[in-house]
Amino acid sequence: MTRREAVNRRRGVLLVAPTVLALGTLTVYPGVWVLWLSLQHRIPIFGVSRFAGLDNYAFLAIDSRFASAAATTIIFTVTSVALEVVLGVAAALAIHAQRGGRRVALSLLLLAWAMPAVVTAKLFEWLYHPTAGLLNVALGGHALNWLGDPHLALPAVILADVWRTMPFVAVLCYARLLAIPPELYEAAQVDGAGRLATLVLITLPMLARILLVAILFRTLDALRAFDLMFVLTGGGPAGTTETITVYAYRALFQTLQLGFGSALGVVVFVLVMAVAWAYLRLLRTSAVTA
Amino acid sequence: MSRRRRVVAAVLLVGALVACAERPPSGEVTLVFKHARILGPADPIPRLLREFEAAHPGVRVRSEALPWTSDEQHQFYVVNLEGRRPGFDVLMLDVIWVPEFARAGWLNDLSDRVGDAERAAFFPSAMTAAAWDGRVWALPWNMNVGLLYYRADLLAKHGLRPPETYEELVDQVRRIRLAERDPALDGYLWQGKQYEGLVVNVLEAFWANGTRLLGEDGTILPEPARAADALRFLRGLIEANVSPAWTTAADEELTRRAFGDGHAIFLRNWPYAMELFEAPGSAVRGKVAFTSLPGRARGAAGAGSTGGAHLAVSRRSRHPALAVALARHLTSQPAQRAIALGAALSPTRRDLYHDPELVRAHPGMPRLDGLMLMGRPRPVTPAYLLVSSTVQPEFSAALVGVKSPERAIADARARLGYFLEAIR
Numbered sequence: 001m002t003r004r005e006a007v008n009r010r011r012g013v014l015l016v017a018p019t020v021l022a023l024g025t026l027t028v029y030p031g032v033w034v035l036w037l038s039l040q041h042r043i044p045i046f047g048v049s050r051f052a053g054l055d056n057y058a059f060l061a062i063d064s065r066f067a068s069a070a071a072t073t074i075i076f077t078v079t080s081v082a083l084e085v086v087l088g089v090a091a092a093l094a095i096h097a098q099r100g101g102r103r104v105a106l107s108l109l110l111l112a113w114a115m116p117a118v119v120t121a122k123l124f125e126w127l128y129h130p131t132a133g134l135l136n137v138a139l140g141g142h143a144l145n146w147l148g149d150p151h152l153a154l155p156a157v158i159l160a161d162v163w164r165t166m167p168f169v170a171v172l173c174y175a176r177l178l179a180i181p182p183e184l185y186e187a188a189q190v191d192g193a194g195r196l197a198t199l200v201l202i203t204l205p206m207l208a209r210i211l212l213v214a215i216l217f218r219t220l221d222a223l224r225a226f227d228l229m230f231v232l233t234g235g236g237p238a239g240t241t242e243t244i245t246v247y248a249y250r251a252l253f254q255t256l257q258l259g260f261g262s263a264l265g266v267v268v269f270v271l272v273m274a275v276a277w278a279y280l281r282l283l284r285t286s287a288v289t290a
Numbered sequence: 291m292s293r294r295r296r297v298v299a300a301v302l303l304v305g306a307l308v309a310c311a312e313r314p315p316s317g318e319v320t321l322v323f324k325h326a327r328i329l330g331p332a333d334p335i336p337r338l339l340r341e342f343e344a345a346h347p348g349v350r351v352r353s354e355a356l357p358w359t360s361d362e363q364h365q366f367y368v369v370n371l372e373g374r375r376p377g378f379d380v381l382m383l384d385v386i387w388v389p390e391f392a393r394a395g396w397l398n399d400l401s402d403r404v405g406d407a408e409r410a411a412f413f414p415s416a417m418t419a420a421a422w423d424g425r426v427w428a429l430p431w432n433m434n435v436g437l438l439y440y441r442a443d444l445l446a447k448h449g450l451r452p453p454e455t456y457e458e459l460v461d462q463v464r465r466i467r468l469a470e471r472d473p474a475l476d477g478y479l480w481q482g483k484q485y486e487g488l489v490v491n492v493l494e495a496f497w498a499n500g501t502r503l504l505g506e507d508g509t510i511l512p513e514p515a516r517a518a519d520a521l522r523f524l525r526g527l528i529e530a531n532v533s534p535a536w537t538t539a540a541d542e543e544l545t546r547r548a549f550g551d552g553h554a555i556f557l558r559n560w561p562y563a564m565e566l567f568e569a570p571g572s573a574v575r576g577k578v579a580f581t582s583l584p585g586r587a588r589g590a591a592g593a594g595s596t597g598g599a600h601l602a603v604s605r606r607s608r609h610p611a612l613a614v615a616l617a618r619h620l621t622s623q624p625a626q627r628a629i630a631l632g633a634a635l636s637p638t639r640r641d642l643y644h645d646p647e648l649v650r651a652h653p654g655m656p657r658l659d660g661l662m663l664m665g666r667p668r669p670v671t672p673a674y675l676l677v678s679s680t681v682q683p684e685f686s687a688a689l690v691g692v693k694s695p696e697r698a699i700a701d702a703r704a705r706l707g708y709f710l711e712a713i714r
Contacts (some may be wrong), residue, residue, distance in 0.1 A: 041712040045368065045394040046672065048713055059708050064701060065683060130536030131548060148483070148539025150690045236484020237538045237690045239683035253365055255676040257709065 031269070037262035045256055056263035065239060065247065066264070072154065073243040073271075077222040080161045084218055085211060087162065088169025093203070095170070096177045106171065113167040121231035124160040128232075147233050150240045157229050157241050161222070169214045176210040177203070209286060216279040223272050244268050319609055321616055323353045325382035326363065326599070334625075334632035342619045349612060360384060360486075364675075371396040376604050379613035380620070382431065383600050385667065386674045389422035391602065393672035398603040401425045403614055411623075415596040416638045419667040428600035429621040430638035432629065435658075435665035436494055436594030439549065439557040439567070442579040444470070452579070456498065456523070457587040459556060463532050466555055478527060479545040480558040482537040484686035489678045490595045491558065492685045493668060494583055495520040500590045504669035504677065510706045511699055518695035521688040523586075528689065538690050550574055558583060560597075561636050564654055580654070582661050596665040598638065636662070673713055680706050 041052045060066045095105045112120075127135045128146035136144055146156045180203070188198050226245040229235060235242030235250075244264055252261030328335060339351040356363045364387060370376045371391070383391060391397050404426050409417050416430035438459075440452055448466055453459040463477030481487035489503075496502055499520040505512035527533040536544075542559055549557040550566060552573040557563070567578045583592035601617040603610060619625060626637040630648055636658065642648055643659035669677065681702045688698035 043713060044372065045390070046713055052712075063705065065705065130534070130539060130544075131553070143535070145535045145539060148536050148690070150687075150692050153539075233539075234483065234485045234682075236683065236686045238687035238692045239484070240692075242683065250679050254361065254679055255709075256368065257676070257712070259712070260709070 034262045034265050034269075037258050038260075038266045040259040042259035042262075043257055052259060056260050059260070060263060060267070065242075066244070068239050069242050069244045069247045070267075072239075072241060073223060073225070073245075076154065076158060076161075076225055076243060077219060080158045080165075080222055081215060081218045083158070083162045084166045084169050085215060087166045088214070089173050089204075089207065089211070091166065091170040092173035092177055093199075095174055106174070109167040109170055112164055113171075115164070117164065117227035118231050120160060120164045121228050124156070124163075124228075125232055128156055148237055150238050153233055153237055153241050157232055160228055160232065161225070164228075165218060165221070169211075169218065172210050172214045173207055176207055180206050209283075212279065212283055212286065216276070216283070219275055219279070220272055223275065224268060244271075318348055318350060319612060320350045320352060321380065321607075321609060321612055322378040323351055323380045323616065323620075324356060324378040325353065326356045327358075328629075328633045328635070332632040334628040338620060338625050338628060342616055345619075346612065346615070351616060354378065356382070367391070367396075371604065371606075376606055379604055379607040379609060380617050381602055381604060383428060383602055385416070385419040385430075385596070385598055385600055386678075388420055388428050388600055388602065389670055390672045390674065392422045392425070392427040396605055397427045398605050398607070398610055398614070399425050400427060400429065400603070400614065404429070411640065412638050413596075413640060413662050413665070415662070415665045415667045416598065416600075419596070419670055420600055422670060422672070428602040429617050431599045431601045431621050432626075432635035433596060433598035433638045433662060434560045434562075434636065435596050435662050436490065436558055436583055437561060437580045437661060438583045438592075439559060439563060439578055439580045441552075441555050441574065441577055443577040444555055452581045453556075453584050454592075455587045456584045459584050460527070460530070460532050463555055474553055476534045476548065476554040477532040478556040478558075479540065479549055479554045480533065480537060481540050481542060481545060482524070482528075482533075482686070482689050483539050483541050483544075484682050485541060486678060486682075487541055488682055488685055488689075490597070490668065492521065492524065492681075493595050493666075494558070494593070495524050497593050497666060498584065498586045498589050498591075499523070500586075502669075503681070504671060508671070510677070510703050510710070514696070514699045514703070518688075518699045521685065521695035521698060525689055525691060525695065529691075538686070552577075561654075561658060562634065565634055565652075580657070580661075582664060591664075594661060594665045596662070596667050598636075673710060676709055676713075677706060680709060 038056055039052060039054070040050065041055070042049050091109065095102055095109075098105060115123075125147075127133050130136065130143060130145055130148070133146070135146065136142060144152065146152050184202055184206075185198060188202055193201065224245050225243050226249065229241040229243060230246055230249070233241045235246045245268060248261050248264035248268065251257045251264055323339065325335070335353060339353060342351055343349055357366055363384070367381065367383075367387070370378075371394070376396075388397075409426070412420075412430045413433065415435075416433055417426075420426055420428040420430055438452070444466055445452065445462070448462075448469060450462050450465070453462055459478060467475055467477065481491050493503055496517055499516050501511075501513045501516035501520065503511060503517075511517050528535060528537055542563075545554075545557055546559055546563045546566065548554055549559075550563075550572060561580075564578070564580060566572065567574050569575070583594050585592040601621055603613040603617055607613045621638070623639055623642060626639055626642055627645060627648060629635050630637050630642065631651055634652075637643070637648075640659060640663070643655045643662070645655075649655050668674065671677065684693070684698040684702040684705075687693040688695045693701070
């Protein structure tokens with residue numbers, strides 16, 4: 001290493017230091033603290049504070065409410081992200097193919113995305129109203145018990161989530177579509193490619209990377225889903241819409257069981273990290289092959 | 291102590307909520323009264339506070355509003371009371387929080403300041419909820435009780451008297467619907483959504499069936515078979531279509547509106563609904579009456595669950611004597627009369643239910659007296675929120691039929707066993 005390189009390296013460390021320090025205090029410290037809390041029985045307002053070892057985790061392993069929350073979280077994430085991607089791509093293609101009114105279409109789409117989740121939840125609460133809801137009226141007066149039926153409640157929440165976040169995927173894809181050089185399509189046309197072939201062989205592959213980013217964001221969000229179900233169903237009926245985050249909220253904020261609640265928080269954290277890591281690997285390999 | 295504080299602060303992720311108590315000008319004392327916003331035709335609180343100031347020269351009272359939802363209010367208190375100086379002296383509490391806050395050491399013990407005669411003036415259920423560990427921690431401020439509303443016009447038309455048991459109620463629903471032939475007319479509406487209201491409804495079903503959620507000695511669901519039977523009965527109401535399928539998603543307002551639109555014969559709800567049913571333009575104006583919740587044919591008489599708000603004094607108040615005086619003033623007979631007139635909140639003092647001025651404004655009050663008197667509090671325990679939030683999904687599971695009532699009760703007991711063990 002030359003002297004110049006050594007100086008550069010030292011300067012680099014110096015420049016990175018504030019970021020590392022900030023991240024350290026803002027994420028690593030609380031993270032370690034939560035991990036430590038999860039190994040305790042800790043209910044500060046009652047003066048309970050004692051080491052519990054892995055008790056909280058052992059209880060989670062046999063807790064049917066946790067098993068149900070974990071299943072709900074995963075079903076919610078997979079289904080809503082899949083629907084959002086399919087509908088988002090479709091919406092982007094539709095807007096792209098439109099001649100006029102693109103701006104209006106985009107604005108309308110963004111309206112749903114811009115609305116606070118709690119407002120969306122209230123909106124859907126009225127749509128799902130058992131006797132006066134628009135949805136039941138539209139279904140010809142079938143009194144479907146949207147939020148009170150254990151088989152319908154989760155799909156109802158997923159529908160609301162898809163409506164709210166599909167525009168995010170659509171807008172990202174639309175931006176990418178605008179950047180695809182028209183020569184590609186012209187060449188395909190010359191080669192005699194039909195509409196389907198163009199879509200499958202050109203458009204979708206060009207969208208792949210941006211979709212991966214969109215899916216990453218949406219998956220991480222969905223794994224921590226909280227607000228829609230909290231307002232719409234409170235996690236019910238029978239806990240069928242309770243995600244791990246809602247369960248953690250109940251433990252941490254409502255009943256102040258900091259130890260047990262932290263254990264739930266750690267599980268969400270591990271889940272999110274694992275998914276993020278897998279996606280990032282996928283992104284890197286796709287970057288290499290692309 | 292500082293360690294505890296740090297934990298709460300760190301984990302609740304609530305940063306700068308340190309209330310800076312303002313320094314009063316020399317000789318002047320400022321009391322802070324923290325309470326939920328009062329809805330109603332006219333907020334009587336400002337006038338009551340000015341009265342107190344007039345009677346206590348040199349004292350200023352500032353009233354501060356709590357957040358809207360009960361969850362947020364609870365969080366606000368927990369974060370601020372765990373701190374060194376909470377920045378308020380008198381605080382409004384939901385009845386179910388009193389034992390929790392008392393055990394946490396946040397409240398002033400009022401036992402020596404509230405004599406027997408004074409305690410006797412309040413409804414016993416409200417006083418029970420204000421006490422914990424043999425001491426009194428709060429003064430009852432306003433109150434609620436579960437009631438059975440019924441369509442007096444429909445019952446009279448079919449020659450029926452208000453039901454005393456649920457079995458009678460079910461029978462009346464069948465008869466009236468058979469004769470009315472109105473497919474849009476539901477039978478009995480109550481609250482079955484997975485939330486606090488469900489616990490209240492299930493508690494009432496437990497009591498009618500002669501059992502309880504928490505035994506005298508603190509055991510959870512001491513009679514599992516009776517409790518399961520009560521859940522099965524509630525589930526049966528839905529299965530037999532006496533109550534609509536959407537009961538499992540119903541809260542107070544959803545059921546109140548459906549009944550208020552004339553779509554049901556019976557409704558379980560709180561006293562506030564009567565005012566709305568009698569409002570001009572209401573579809574059921576002049577057609578509704580209320581009575582006590584039914585009992586069970588081979589069980590106990592019916593009793594409504596009570597709720598409401600209490601006033602307590604923070605243990606860290608710098609002016610405890612004045613703060614207690616303020617809490618007393620606000621819960622006094624004249625103050626509660628003013629609140630009942632201006633804000634339509636039901637008083638906690640029995641004699642007000644026969645007060646001529648109040649009875650003129652709310653003709654149902656004398657009738658409400660007996661029902662408040664029979665009312666029972668939810669389990670008075672510091673762990674109430676824990677108990678409630680743990681049993682909610684289990685009760686809901688039994689109602690929607692994804693678990694047998696026995697299984698739901700067993701699961702609730704097992705989970706609570708683990709959590710309560712940690713508190714001991």
